[in-house]
Amino acid sequence: MTAAGPEPFGRRLTAAMDRYGPLCVGIDPHTSLLARWGLPEDASGVREFSLRTVEALTGVVGVVKPQAAFFEQFGSAGVAALEETVAACRAAGLVCVVDAKRGDIGSTMAGYAQAFVGKDSALAGDAVTVTPYLGFGSLDPLIADARSTGRGVFVLALTSNPEGAQVQHARDRDGMSVAAQIAASAAAANADELAAGEPLGSVGLVVGATVGSAPRDLGMDLAAVGGPMLAPGLGAQGAGITEIRSVFAGAERAVLPSSSREILSAGPDRENLADAARRVQAGLQDLRGGRCDQQL
Numbered sequence: 001m002t003a004a005g006p007e008p009f010g011r012r013l014t015a016a017m018d019r020y021g022p023l024c025v026g027i028d029p030h031t032s033l034l035a036r037w038g039l040p041e042d043a044s045g046v047r048e049f050s051l052r053t054v055e056a057l058t059g060v061v062g063v064v065k066p067q068a069a070f071f072e073q074f075g076s077a078g079v080a081a082l083e084e085t086v087a088a089c090r091a092a093g094l095v096c097v098v099d100a101k102r103g104d105i106g107s108t109m110a111g112y113a114q115a116f117v118g119k120d121s122a123l124a125g126d127a128v129t130v131t132p133y134l135g136f137g138s139l140d141p142l143i144a145d146a147r148s149t150g151r152g153v154f155v156l157a158l159t160s161n162p163e164g165a166q167v168q169h170a171r172d173r174d175g176m177s178v179a180a181q182i183a184a185s186a187a188a189a190n191a192d193e194l195a196a197g198e199p200l201g202s203v204g205l206v207v208g209a210t211v212g213s214a215p216r217d218l219g220m221d222l223a224a225v226g227g228p229m230l231a232p233g234l235g236a237q238g239a240g241i242t243e244i245r246s247v248f249a250g251a252e253r254a255v256l257p258s259s260s261r262e263i264l265s266a267g268p269d270r271e272n273l274a275d276a277a278r279r280v281q282a283g284l285q286d287l288r289g290g291r292c293d294q295q296l
């Protein structure tokens with residue numbers, strides 16, 4: 001919190017990436033991983049898995065991303081486990097992106113906004129993923145609330161799954177792709193924060209590390225967005241630093257590469273988990289133009 005209000009998300013995220021490096025570790029308690037970790041395949045297992053992961057990664061990475069689906073599948077007890085995970089991240093000083101991929105008409109979006117970026121909501125991390133396929137404008141209430149509480153929003157633009165092309169590669173009658181329209185809307189949403197000197201705006205995009213030349217082919221100007229680029233697809237989905245460099249050429253400092261299964265499968269031993277994250281982080285070291293503070 002500053003005299004002018006809460007510290008903006010883009011500033012806090014930049015500080016975390018400068019300190020630890022760009023890696024975001026996904027907290028995805030797949031049932032197969034619960035079994036591998038010797039944990040029950042229920043909400044108590046999801047809770048234990050997530051809290052152990054937060055503990056192992058504290059001081060190792062700056063950003064984590066719990067996947068809401070793996071909590072919600074166990075109903076209210078699973079949602080309670082997600083709330084505890086968010087609280088543990090807050091206590092540990094980890095930037096927490098809740099991967100919930102919400103989206104609805106504007107009036108309903110206000111409800112999601114209260115849940116995921118509302119001031120006193122237990123489900124609100126530091127940022128949330130949202131879907132713009134009801135129109136980018138439908139996200140306005142949530143973006144406004146996120147800004148007012150110092151939180152961020154990651155808008156799906158080019159997802160890492162091949163099926164996403166059906167919607168995201170479509171073009172309007174002027175030839176502009178849906179993905180390029182989402183990027184342009186995010187850039188407009190970030191303009192005031194960037195003009196005020198923030199290093200990154202609060203409105204980021206989700207662009208898979210697996211999408212190859214699609215951003216260029218679809219006319220997206222990622223460097224002009226001015227917000228962070230959450231890049232899932234690192235590790236288990238096949239992307240590495242070479243793919244990330246190619247997808248995000250010109251916007252490398254804004255990239256938040258995300259990996260879940262590749263790192264989580266090193267658990268349950270805390271040191272093994274931390275080492276796996278350190279190895280992936282080290283491989284990304286040059287992305288932001290040199291060593292992070294933690295390695296100096």
Ligand SMILES: O=c1ccn([C@@H]2O[C@H](COP(=O)(O)O)[C@@H](O)[C@H]2O)c(=O)[nH]1
Pocket residue numbers: 026028067099158159160161206207208232233234235236237258259260261262
């Ligand atoms: O385009 C997208 C958007 C989100 N995800 C999510 O990221 C993780 C990826 O997990 P891995 O084990 O590293 O493959 C998962 O939670 C997805 O829902 C994505 O993969 N692609």
